[in-house]
Amino acid sequence: MLAGCGREAETKNEPAPRPVRTATVEKREAQTPLTFTGRIEAEDEVSVAFRIAGRLLANDTKLGDRVEAGQLLAQLESQNELNALRQAKAALAAAQGQLTQARNHYERQETLLAQGWTTRANFEAATQAQQTAQSQVDAAEAQLNSAHDLVGFTELRADAPGKITATGPSAGEVVQAGQMIARIARQDGRDAVFDVPAQMVRAAPTGVQVTVGLTDDSKVTAQGRIRQIAAQADPVTRTFEVKVGLTNPPPAMRLGATVNGRVDTSSGPVIDIPATALTRMNQQPAVWIVDPSTNTVSARNVDVLRYDQAQVIVSQGLDAGEIIVTAGVQALHPGQKVRVLGSEP
Incomplete structure (x- = not known):
């Protein structure tokens, strides 16, 4: 009798399995389109200015005017x-x-x-x-x-044909050497410029084709390829400026127009898990794996390919058919017994 009471007390002192939610790992074909919103800019845009200081005698530049090479733009008193x-x-x-x-x-x-x-x-x-x-x-x-x-x-002339996108001081003002009088967008090409988060920059493959369309008219589209990615993030928004060189853009894509860019990425079968399943172990991303035979958990480090708002794309560390914890990961420790919510206690 004494031995039986001891075993009963020992059983009562064991902690109850912690309730968790789980999901089964599956592989699927990755075809997630990446979309961004940007603007149309000139591929080559230059600010023209006088080399000397003086009083502005005439300034005939107007926003949106087309200029030819050698055309007189402004003049100083001489x-x-x-x-x-x-x-x-x-x-x-x-x-x-x-x-x-x-x-x-x-x-x-x-x-x-x-x-x-x-x-x-x-x-x-x-x-x-x-x-x-x-x-x-x-x-x-x-x-x-x-x-x-x-x-x-004392005479300021255009060095190439293009369109005026910005103007500076008016006639009668005193200007300094190098002060912008007009900004000219040359007619050589057009860029679609986007401010892209770092994870989207990493996800987009090099040399990928980008479909660009007007925001107010999705039927007006053009194709392009990534031409330049900023080497440093913007200090305020922490995004990277990406320039997409457009091939034969339609006339409706005027300078400054708002456009949407779309990139279809396909990297073969991938494993995506809920973002709530991700934790950290040994200063690296990790998930909790459930052993169905013993209902115990163990931590495993994984390699993350891309972060989305609700999902995480895992490149290595998980196999199809494994069971991972998707809710309650903060209170687990290795070897702990768990109970899947919705199953028998």
Whole structure:
């Protein structure tokens, strides 16, 4: 009797199996489309500005205007630059006159030296005077070229055909060198630009084809391929800018239009589990495996391919037919007995 009471007390002290919810692992064909929302931008967009500071005399740029290569966009007041040009021309003329005088004096000294009517010192002085006058002419020509360039810098011209997407100061304002006067989207190509989370960047295979369509008219579509992925995430949104080069985009895809991008990924059969089944073990993702013969659990590390909002795609660590815990994973420990909710206690 005493032995029987001991076994009964020992049985009563055993903890009751913890109730959990489970799911059976299955493999399925992965064909999950990735979708993003973005905008149309020019493949090549450049901001044009003056190289010098000054007062803006005219600015004929208007948002949306088409421009041709060499077309005049804006102009600065050029009185100071024209005065500098006239001064450079006068300086060059004076230097050329001194060079003519020095060259004539050198030729006379050369003739007199050959006839023995002058000294070597006078001839060397004439030679030095000619070289000095020639250097002054060279310097004056360089200053004249710089003055011509400064006059040219008062006119801002388009370097390639395109469309104006942004404008800067108006006529009458004082602008600084390098200040944006207009932004031109060149006509060479169009990009669909998306701000994509890091996990979607990892999931999209390289060289994949992207279908881009207008948000307000899904019938207007174009095909493209990923051309550039930002090397660093945006410090505010923590997303990566992805540029998709479009092939023959329709005219309806104007600059700034909102578009949707779609990528169909197919990586063969994969295992997806509920996000609630994922935990951590040894600083790595893990799941709890249920042994159906003993109703005990054990932790196993897994390799995660992609995170979704409600599911986790597992690349390694699980086999089809295994039973995993999907609810109650926070309170489990290795070897613990469990009871599947909905089964007999």
